[in-house]
Amino acid sequence: MSYKILIADDEAEIRQLLRLYLENEGYEIIEAEDGTSAILKLHDDKPDMCLLDIMMPGTDGYTVLRKLREYSNIPVIILSAKDADSEKILGLNLGADDYLAKPFNPLEAVARVNSQMRRFYSLGGGDVTAENKVLHVRDLELDTGACTLKKNGESIDLTSIEYKLMELFMSHPDTVFTKQQIYECGWGDEYVIADNNIMVCISKLRTKLSDDPSEYIKTMRGLGYRLKS
Numbered sequence: 001m002s003y004k005i006l007i008a009d010d011e012a013e014i015r016q017l018l019r020l021y022l023e024n025e026g027y028e029i030i031e032a033e034d035g036t037s038a039i040l041k042l043h044d045d046k047p048d049m050c051l052l053d054i055m056m057p058g059t060d061g062y063t064v065l066r067k068l069r070e071y072s073n074i075p076v077i078i079l080s081a082k083d084a085d086s087e088k089i090l091g092l093n094l095g096a097d098d099y100l101a102k103p104f105n106p107l108e109a110v111a112r113v114n115s116q117m118r119r120f121y122s123l124g125g126g127d128v129t130a131e132n133k134v135l136h137v138r139d140l141e142l143d144t145g146a147c148t149l150k151k152n153g154e155s156i157d158l159t160s161i162e163y164k165l166m167e168l169f170m171s172h173p174d175t176v177f178t179k180q181q182i183y184e185c186g187w188g189d190e191y192v193i194a195d196n197n198i199m200v201c202i203s204k205l206r207t208k209l210s211d212d213p214s215e216y217i218k219t220m221r222g223l224g225y226r227l228k229s
């Protein structure tokens with residue numbers, strides 16, 4: 001099932017960034033650039049979730065949230081440059097489910113969206129089949145629910161593609177994956193010709209994992225790559 005998410009924010013760059021990452025997760029995205037249009041789209045398009053900016057022209061996010069809560073309990077994550085505890089408390093008291101301060105890591109935004117969707121629709125009887133797993137390979141820990149990677153307990157920041165590749169590798173340690181398999185997993189497109197994106201992405205991953213480029217991800221010449229257990 002494809003869930004529909006409304007992104008209500010007056011900054012086009014924020015909407016475009018969130019759309020890119022969330023559509024890659026399979027969500028259907030609709031947008032609103034101000035509070036008035038957000039209220040209309042919440043009522044007419046009936047999204048399954050809302051990412052809601054606070055400071056919007058005309059009608060602010062708090063007013064939008066108040067009106068939404070009169071008839072709907074869909075998950076709402078507030079987006080705001082205001083990071084004060086009082087602002088968070090006000091949003092949560094008005095019925096928001098989570099709060100994300102700008103600027104934010106888009107992978108964290110995706111993780112929070114996934115978490116809220118699982119929590120709400122699983123408890124509500126929705127058809128959510130994704131399972132939260134924690135994968136371990138040596139001193140690496142990948143939480144597929146939070147979309148986070150840690151090494152010896154320390155977080156490692158990943159791009160969405162890097163995360164997908166680490167999930168592939170850590171789900172099948174010591175398995176050799178061809179460039180085609182890696183490309184189709186990370187980029188979601190059919191692999192047609194040799195692409196330097198794979199080499200660059202693997203190189204960046206190696207740098208993030210260790211000073212020794214061959215400590216975790218090993219090149220199998222003529223075959224592909226594998227994660228050493």
